Every structure is written in C-alpha cells, then in structure tokens.
Amino acid sequence: MTRAQIVAAARDSIAVGSKSFAAASKLFDPVTRERAWLLYAWCRRCDDIADGQDHGHGMTAVVDAPARVAELAAMTEAALRGEKTGDAAFDALALVAAEVDLPPQWPRDLVAGFALDAEEWRPRSTNDLYRYCYHVAGVVGCMMAVVMGVRPDDEETLDRACDLGIAFQLANIARDVAEDAAAGRCYLPVDWLVEMDVPPGEHMKPPYRRRLAVLARRLAAGAAGHEASARYGTPALPFRSAWAVLAAAGIYGAIGREVAAKGEHAWDHRVTTSRTAKLRFVARAGWQAARRERLYRPSVRDPALWTRPR
Incomplete structure (x- = not known):
C-alpha cells in the first residue's frame, strides 16, 4: 500500500x-491530522485484536488472549523496525514512528497494557489502576504529543499529555463499568470494592448501585483533576493542536461529569456526548486555545497527581 492508501485506511478507521x-x-x-490518524489506526487495531472487537465495538471474552497479544507485539516490533507487515494499521505505525522519531518504548508500553488484560490482571490498589491507565491511555497521550511536535525530552509537557490520556481512561472506566462486567472485567480496584463492602463480581447488582455510584464519582474526580492538569500543557503546542486537545478534553470530560451526575442510573444507557454538545465544546476550545498563554500559564504540576514512569 502507498502512504496515501494507508492514510485513507486510517481515516476510515477513526x-x-x-x-x-x-x-x-x-x-x-x-x-498533524494525518499522523494522528496513523497513530490512532494502530492503537485501534491493537485493541481490536486483543479484545475481539470491530473498531472498538462488540468486546467479547476471548479464549486465546495471550496468543493475540503475542501476535500484535510481534507485528508492532516489525513496524518499529520499518518492515512492511501487510496490515494497514501496523504499516501506519511504521510510517508515523519514522516521521516523528517516536521513542519505541512507548508503543511497547501500550502493548504491555494489552498484556495485562490478557493475563486477566485486576487492579488491587489505586496505584495499580493508574499504572494500567498509563499503559492503555497515558502513553498514547505521550505519543500524540510527539506527533504534535513536542520533543521526546520535554518531560514537563509529556507529563501533561499523559495526564490527558489518563483522564480519558478514567472517564471511560466509569462509563463502561457495565460493559466491562459483561465481558468478565472489572477495573475498579479491589481495595475500593472492599472499602464499599461490595462482594467480588457483584458490583453491578441492584443492591450495590448506590455504592458503585460513589466509586464512579471517585473515578470522575480523578479524571477531572488530570484533565485540568493537561490543559496547562497546551501553551507548548501550536494553536491548531491546542484547539484539538482542548476540544477533546471538553468532550471526554463531559462524559465523566455526566456519569457522576447520573449516580446509580449512569449505566441504564451508555453515556454519550451529542453532536450539538461536541460543536459547543469545539467552539469553546477555539476560544481557549487563542487565550491559552493567559488561561494556562506554566505552573507546577500538582504533586498529588499520579506521575508516569520515566
């Protein structure tokens, strides 16, 4: 496939x-848009292979999870070596990795996140939860930052980019508790469930919905804290990249806030953001991006926030 064909396939995937x-x-x-599509296509393809999905839809409990992760790990390594894999999404990774000099450890860190799921790993503590969020989303924020032109050694800006990925994942976990449970997964730390006196595997049962809502609000609060921190990285980005980041922050942030607001009814229907609301967030983000030097002046990152591994 030519670069144009790979980009077109990535655009369709997103x-x-x-x-x-x-x-x-x-x-x-x-x-930047094309390179973001290329990176997204690889992330999406890895997720689909690992979970037996079709573009993020229809997650199922797979019986050969370790073999699937081994397959995507091998194809990822081939792509990082610049080899053609015959799969448009992995060839997309090869392209973007070469074009932006992507640190190879980051794609490997994402693959390590899929390996955690394949091993049926579950978080026991808050730190475990955040470590997982880093592997499946925070590191994607770091890769996206480099796609937008951030230097791989700009640790401060990369921390903020990681914060945004973690915020997205926390919001997703809060929203998808029921969907995850149906697939035999639970990303709520064991310590949290013990604290709320919720028996293992029973958190979706009606008697525990109010307690579950308390934990969902905790996830949403964590998402909000990391989202707020991420905004302070936008002065390091070009205007259009800052606009896109702030729009995404608003859109995904709304999901976490809606889950928290709905309480025990958060999982009656899947929480989404309407097209009209998305347009409002895009417009607001444009205003924020134009004023980002004043709104998000450099400040010390909150030391209470979880920090990515170096």
Whole structure:
C-alpha cells in the first residue's frame, strides 16, 4: 500500500471507531491530522485484536488472549523496525514512528497494557489502576504529543499529555463499568470494592448501585483533576493542536461529569456526548486555545497527581 492508501485506511478507521476523536482531529493542521490518524489506526487495531472487537465495538471474552497479544507485539516490533507487515494499521505505525522519531518504548508500553488484560490482571490498589491507565491511555497521550511536535525530552509537557490520556481512561472506566462486567472485567480496584463492602463480581447488582455510584464519582474526580492538569500543557503546542486537545478534553470530560451526575442510573444507557454538545465544546476550545498563554500559564504540576514512569 502507498502512504496515501494507508492514510485513507486510517481515516476510515477513526471515523468508525471514535466519532469524538474524529471530530477533534479535524482541528489539526493537515500534516498533524494525518499522523494522528496513523497513530490512532494502530492503537485501534491493537485493541481490536486483543479484545475481539470491530473498531472498538462488540468486546467479547476471548479464549486465546495471550496468543493475540503475542501476535500484535510481534507485528508492532516489525513496524518499529520499518518492515512492511501487510496490515494497514501496523504499516501506519511504521510510517508515523519514522516521521516523528517516536521513542519505541512507548508503543511497547501500550502493548504491555494489552498484556495485562490478557493475563486477566485486576487492579488491587489505586496505584495499580493508574499504572494500567498509563499503559492503555497515558502513553498514547505521550505519543500524540510527539506527533504534535513536542520533543521526546520535554518531560514537563509529556507529563501533561499523559495526564490527558489518563483522564480519558478514567472517564471511560466509569462509563463502561457495565460493559466491562459483561465481558468478565472489572477495573475498579479491589481495595475500593472492599472499602464499599461490595462482594467480588457483584458490583453491578441492584443492591450495590448506590455504592458503585460513589466509586464512579471517585473515578470522575480523578479524571477531572488530570484533565485540568493537561490543559496547562497546551501553551507548548501550536494553536491548531491546542484547539484539538482542548476540544477533546471538553468532550471526554463531559462524559465523566455526566456519569457522576447520573449516580446509580449512569449505566441504564451508555453515556454519550451529542453532536450539538461536541460543536459547543469545539467552539469553546477555539476560544481557549487563542487565550491559552493567559488561561494556562506554566505552573507546577500538582504533586498529588499520579506521575508516569520515566
């Protein structure tokens, strides 16, 4: 496949897999937009292989999870070596990794996140939860930052980028508790469930919904804290990239806030953001991006926030 064909396949992948990210990506300049699509396509493909999904939909409990992760790990390593894999999404990784000099450890860290799921790993503590969020989303924030032009050694800005990925994942976990439970997964730390006196595997049962809502609000609060921190990294980005990041922060932040607001009814229907609301967030983000030097002046990152591994 030519580069143009790989980019087209990546564009189609994001259109099906994430309408929110697709909307935000339109705000990038053309070069950054294409590279964001390329990176997204690889992330989406890895997720689909690991979970037996189709563009993020229809997650099932797979019986050969370790073999699936081994397959995507081998193809990822081939892509990082610049080899053609015959899979458009992995060839997309090869392209973007070469074009932006992507540190190879970061794709490996993402694959390590899929390995945790394949091993049926469950978080016991808050630190375990955040470590998982780093592997499946925070590191994606770091990779996206480099795609937007951030230097791989700009640790302060990369910390903020990681914060945004973690915020997204915490919001997703809060929203998808029921969906995850149906697939035999639970990302609520064991310590949290013990604290709320919720028996293992029974958190979705009606008698525990109010207690579950307390934990969902805790997740949403964590998401909000990391989202707020991430905004202070936007002065380091070009205007259009900052606009896209702030739009995505608003859109995903609304999901976490809606889950918290709905309480025990948060899982009656899947929480989404309407098209009208997305347009409002995009407009607001444009205003924020134009004023980011004043709104988000450099400040010391909150030491209470979880910090990515170096």
